[in-house]
Amino acid sequence: MFSVLLVLLIIVAVLMTGLILLQKSEGSGMSGSTAASMFGGALTGSAAGNFLTKMTAWLATLFFILCALLSLVVAKTNVSSPGQSGIHNELVAPQVEETATEPIDMESLIEKTKAEK
Numbered sequence: 001m002f003s004v005l006l007v008l009l010i011i012v013a014v015l016m017t018g019l020i021l022l023q024k025s026e027g028s029g030m031s032g033s034t035a036a037s038m039f040g041g042a043l044t045g046s047a048a049g050n051f052l053t054k055m056t057a058w059l060a061t062l063f064f065i066l067c068a069l070l071s072l073v074v075a076k077t078n079v080s081s082p083g084q085s086g087i088h089n090e091l092v093a094p095q096v097e098e099t100a101t102e103p104i105d106m107e108s109l110i111e112k113t114k115a116e117k
Contacts, residue, residue, distance in 0.1 A: 016059040
């Protein structure tokens with residue numbers, strides 16, 4: 001499930017990037033004269049701009065939905081299988097420090113600190 005969502009997310013991101021680059025900027029964008037030739041003259045002028053804007057909005061919505069689904073899948077797999085080894089578990093796992101094997105004699109420690117003063 002994770003791999004399918006990730007591949008879909010990458011495809012949507014690439015398509016959205018392409019559509020954003022096709023849109024008309026303040027100067028001259030690719031949605032002006034070349035969009036009409038790319039789409040066979042069906043999309044000309046403002047129709048090309050409206051189409052590109054609406055498609056970008058749909059892809060952006062799909063992008064955020066896929067991101068949310070992907071985060072839910074990752075959260076469920078980490079909660080349901082804490083015993084599996086993974087980079088997340090390695091980063092989150094508490095570090096165990098070695099402790100002294102002999103108990104500390106508090107009286108001698110207090111006497112040592114008094115003697116240093």
